[in-house]
Amino acid sequence: MSGTRKPAEDRKTEIVDTTLRLLAKTPIEKLSTSHIAREIGITQAAIFRHFPTKAALWGAVLETVEARAIAAWDTATGVSPEPMARLRATMRAQLSLIAECPAIPVLIFSAGRITAEMAIHPIHLRIVQGLRMRILDPLRAAASREISTPSPEDGSDLFLGLLQGIVFRWRLTDGGFDLVAEGMRLVDIQIALMTGSTNGQRT
Amino acid sequence: MSGTRKPAEDRKTEIVDTTLRLLAKTPIEKLSTSHIAREIGITQAAIFRHFPTKAALWGAVLETVEARAIAAWDTATGVSPEPMARLRATMRAQLSLIAECPAIPVLIFSAGRITAEMAIHPIHLRIVQGLRMRILDPLRAAASREISTPSPEDGSDLFLGLLQGIVFRWRLTDGGFDLVAEGMRLVDIQIALMTGSTNGQRT
DNA sequence: TAAGTTAGTAAGCGATCACTAACTAATGGT
DNA sequence: ACCATTAGTTAGTGATCGCTTACTAACTTA
Structure with a gap:
């Protein structure tokens, strides 16, 4: 039976993709190699022909x-x-990315140590730092021009918090609202607060 | 050896406290009943004399x-x-609470990561809703008086995000900065943005 | 002091985990 | 058409998980 044997490269990406897909629905501690293999339709042992350890699989996923994310x-x-258009675009990009790949926050929020944390932590840091830079950059460019109160660094912390907060709430409510729409609404509010524009609101 | 037999009530709280303490250092998926029992100095089976299942233990911890938190x-x-003093006090209280009990964000961020999630989720929701109310309340009281732009609901989302963001960064850097001090700095910045006060900054 | 309750232990249950060794068969180059 | 390569299987390993059973020592109370 079975039949289809795939070249290692294809199978490897299939394993990673399947892991990401399952991670959106399965608690990370319950996502075993058996589970992944069963979903693909191969045996559990076959996973270890493509990844030496499970930690290596987590690394590839990250x-x-x-x-x-970088793309x-x-x-x-x-x-x-x-600058502010770039900031909005970056925030929207991140929200869209998470909306169509819910596994990302699962991995991000598991920052505090899963068993394979040692293998994952550096990649993890790199991703967060990368996003921070992409937010910090337009804020620096807009500094002392459009932006009023906070330093670019503090501003980027506020925007990162905004992201984490709404993603967290989105997950808590099990995707009960439009992440991108609600997120961008808050982004625009925060931008309005920082630029001092009245934004067409009352008062 | 052994010797000390404690009344069930005391032992029960000891198990919960030990779980919370270990949770600050141990990956949640690795925190087994054996681990907890070993730390206390009783057998693993003794845990199940006080809690029918491990999910029940997680429930008691939550x-x-x-x-x-409520206290x-x-x-x-x-x-x-x-109102704004109450808001600041609430934010400071939450930051202090987390600073002296780092297990809390581990539990909060592990939403959906744990096998016993079903038993935990309602309590979890209650805590987050409770905090949201405590933030929403002073913002409502200050609405159309001191606050300029956002609605109280959006404002509380921004403050909740601020909290989650800085706690997340604090954990990522392994407690590398003063959570309360840095957090309150951002809180004051956000408050200044909302009240429109110049806050003694340049520009 | 005898009887009952309660907190604890020792041992082991079945299930599942990540991982491995030995083998098999599909694929692709010559 | 052959044959080396290699993706995959079967069948395990030891460890550890949550949890149970059978029993015991200590405390309480009639």
């Missing part, structure tokens, strides 16, 4: 996430030369 | 956290009748 950020950055 | 929030609320 690196895939990093690559997707999304890059297209967002290229949208406009205007 | 309820203890809830009780501590901290209540003393914070009683500090001043001024």
Whole structure:
């Protein structure tokens, strides 16, 4: 039976993709190699022909996430030369990325040590630092021009918090609202607060 | 050896407290009943004399956290009748609580990561909703008086995000900065943005 | 002091975990 | 058409998980 044997490269990405997909629905501690293999339709042992350890699989998953994130950020950055437009595009890109790959926050919020944490932590740090830079950059460019009160660093912390907060709430409510729409609404509010524009609101 | 037999009530709270303490250093998936029992100095089976299942233990842990949080929030609320002072006190209380009980964010961020999630989720929701109310309340009281732009609901989302963001960063850097001090700095910045006060900054 | 309750232990249950060794069969180059 | 390579299987390993059973020592109380 069975039949289809895939080249290692294809199977490897299939394993990673399947892991990411299952991670959106399965608690990370319950996502065993058996579970992944069963979903793909191969035996559990076959996983270990492509990854020496499970930690290596987690590493590959994180690196895939990093690559997707960087791609999304890059297209967002290229949208406009205007700093605040770039900031909005980056925030939107991150929200969209998470909306269509809910496994990302699962991995991000598990920052505090899963068993394979040692293998994962550096990649993890790199992703967060990368996003921070993409937010910090337009805030620096807009500093002492459009932005009023906070330093670019503090501003980026506020925007990062905004992201984490709404993603957290989105997960708590099990995706009960439009992450991108609600997120961008808050982003615009925060931008309005910082630029001092009245934003068409009352008062 | 052994010797000390404790009344069930005492032992029960000892198990919960030990779990909370270990949770600050141990990955949640690695925190087994054996681990907890070994730390206390009883057998693993003894855990199950006090809790019918491990999920029940997680439930008791969460309820203890809830009780501590509510106590901290209540003393914070009683500090001043001024809305913004109450808001600051609540934010400070939450930051202090987390600083001295780092297990709390481990539990909070592990939403959906644990096998016993079903038993935990309602308590979890209650805690987050409780905090949201304590933040929403002073913002409503200050609405159309001191606050300029956002609605109280959006404002509380921004403050909740601020909390989650800085706690997340604090954990990522392994407690590498003063959570309360840095957190309150951001809180004051956000308050300044909302009240429109210049806050003694340049520009 | 005898009887009952309670907190504890020792041992082991079945299930599942990550991982491995030995073998098999599909694939692709010559 | 052959044959080396290699993706995959079968069948295990020891460790550890949550949890149970059978028993015991200590405390309480009639």
